[in-house]
Amino acid sequence: MSWDYPNPYILSLRATAADIDEFDHVNNAVYVQWMEACAWQHSISLGLGFAEYQALDRGMAVLRHEIDYLASAYEDEALEMATWIAYTEPRLTMDRYFQLRRVADDVTLLRAKTTFVCIELSSGRPKRMPTEFVQGYSRAMLPKDA
Secondary structure (H helix, E strand, C coil): CCCCCCCCEEEEEECCHHHECCCCCECHHHHHHHHHHHHHHHHHHCCCCHHHHHHHCEEEEEEEEEEEECCCCCCCCEEEEEEEEEEEECCCEEEEEEEEEECCCCCEEEEEEEEEEEEECCCCCECCCCHHHHHHHHCCECCCCC
16 A cells, blocks of 8 residues: 555455445545544554543544545445544644545545644543643654655
């Protein structure tokens, strides 16, 4: 697979009949669900699952999605969603980049960027990232020149 950036976290996927819409391709909302699943699995792999979020009373909430739908996915296709992390405003927000590729022909179907803001779970208000977030997410952060 050809990825946009080095060292991606990769989630393997397969388009099912439930993902297909009236146009006989994967519905655009499903791509967003796959992005969320990939982001969560990556966070968990970094030791920052929901249990850790609850213990720290902090979480990363979506502030903005930017998605380019480049080509369609179809039922039973094997796909891979990759993600990378980049901080935008130290300790408050971070960007996560995504790329979805079809395994059979290595075609990129989607490129996206999601901006997350750190919130206090108990209030829903923006709060600085705790040290555990900074340390955990920085292990997977893209270099500044990427």
